[in-house]
Amino acid sequence: MKRLTLVCLCICTVLSQSIAQTKSVNLTDLKFTVEEAPEWSALLNRTNGWFGGDGIYTIPLNGVEGKHSKPNSKTLFIFSDSMIGEIRDNTMMPGYKMIHNTVAILNGNQPDAKQMEFYWDKDKKGEAESVFIPNTPKTDSSDYYWLGDGFVNQANNATYIFGYRVRNVSSGAFGFREVGNTFIKIAPGDNPPYTTIKQMDTPLYLTDGKNDIGSFGAGIFVNTKAAGAPKPDGYIYVYGVRGMVKSLLVARVLPADFENFKKWKFWNGTAWESDMSKAADVTTGVSNELSLSVLPDGRYALVFQQGGMSTTVGMRIGASPVGPFGPVIKLWDCKPDLVEKTFVVYNAKAHPTLSKPGELLISYNINSVEFIKDLQTHPNLYRPRFIRVKFH
Template identity: 30%
Template sequence: MRRRRLTAGCAVLAIGAGLLAGCSEEGKQDRGDCEAITADLDWAQPSRSDDARFELSGPGWVGGDSTYSVQLPQERTLWLFSDSLIGTVDEGGTPDPGMTMVHNALVVEDDSGQLSTLTRQGPESFLPAPDEQTYYWVQDAKVEGGELLVFLSLTQQVGEHGFEWERNTLAHVSLPDLEVTEVEEGFEGPVAWGAGLMTTPTHTWIYGIEDREEVKHLHVARAPAGSLADRSTWEYLGTDEWEDDPDESGRLAKGVANELSVSPFRDGYLMISSDTSQAYSPKINAWTACSPTGPWVQPQTIYETPETQGQHFTYNAHGHPELSQDGELLISYNVNTFDFQELMNNPTIYRPKFITLDLA
């Protein structure tokens, strides 16, 4: 089912030659007087019609995780997946012998809802690995300056199925043909930027996760509108002020996951993330704030994933405001299993699930 852009209390209105934003874009954590932080959020509801979008038999993508989305020109939606299973499956979910896993893949949805998979020949990852021991997982993406900018996590293979994050990179992808033109290196520091992106009239807000300890911490940077690709324009929120040095970036919240979303909500902002305060928690939480930087109020649990049981677990929930119906937020989360052989025997386990949150 095709969805329309979310209409929220913080919608941007064009007035003459200027723009009026319904939400504050204050950079400091000093606002606590908005209606958004008092909201008592409802329990989210499963969206089977959105689940069905990815119940694919192939040939092409038949399972994967991350599930970021971005609107492309020509009324297309691009879905960005990290580890993905490529091949065909029968009605019972049994894969063909040639099914393979790649570390990232793109799925393009046209204006009729038709889906097509983009990988390199082989099949191999759409964004090729730098060497035999590393690969790229995708993060959030944005169309800017006539190209698609995709944040990537350069990941090190550890053992047969283990991994370790190394650093951020940024891919430049041409439009409308979706060809990789450059993978930009040079990100330093412990924060994985691009866990979520949000655009307001004056800035792009870049949310990052520090995942070097047992607890994951939220960080935020901002770039002037239209300047996301120029990292010299970025500023990082420190203890109380914006800093030019990424090493001065401060911790803003904890218990968030490696993927999340922030979007306008009433007269403030709404952050959606899987709960990581406990290992493999089934909870999906929502935080609210009056500013894109917080402070984020105590999270509310809006859903518990029924798939989390036995060997199965869920993770990396985030919203898709650009695909949401008026007055609600469409949210995806990923499903996986600790039993890798089970996954290879039944790729249908490895598909995103969707829920909708009422924002009225």
């Protein structure tokens, strides 16, 4: 009994020290400059094959998320809705097609178009088709995938990507609705457009009494030694977004337990627990795609589009992967990209492995509420733009 009491006392002391250290972290002050990263924006300004898309995430294929990529590295880019076709004389040629997801692989760590290859599948007619098509027990025949974040799990060297099952609906503001959350698992050594894909429904999708949905996979932070994290605790942190107010949720799991949903824990604001419904809103006003990465000084940078869809690329400084998070720091105003009143901006996130030391490369997406009409006159509007934040 004395030994148990001593162990409990030690644990409580460590937790108290940790909480005290967390509360003492400066969450407001940050010295930085920011500028466009035109060479990265130009990488995705294309006129043949893939010429537009959103939902961009980048996954280092060596699994090292916490360090800058090397010249011999390979990075997997994943996109959601993508345009396939040809642009000639600033006009889309007949035969263009939108598919729901694509991928690309960049060889090296520089924005060199010659070192980047895009991939999509083909249907029975030989036309462009999505790389990933839902095929799980809960899938309806009309469902399609938009993609969340992904990572290489060094426990088994498989690549995991969150797949959001989306369904077109007649009600609602946007005409579509997320109806489920899945894992897409790619076997080690498989190459796009992939032949050894395993899909599985996950419980990481929730609704409340008002039918306001939440889902995990908006961002992943791999806080392990193998991934090169500077302060590893061995866990994979997975971020979710809930409701119209865009509340941030946090879950975590050990790499070896990633497919064992009984081992997942959810942050309730003060502790980790198994009940996902008790996950706390650790902050609000984020976007459905975002990122968490480590700043040069050891604090954490939560990067997002403020409010989900606005002209502000925002950052909140975190004391830990679960916060607390400070006020929004405005990094960039995207208004100059809105050359038409119908253009919209959304889903900013950082790409730390493609960033230079002391910097953070950030992308945001451009779209239009009159999509095809605006593409007729601005065929390259629908693609990510990049900025570069330099810390001082």
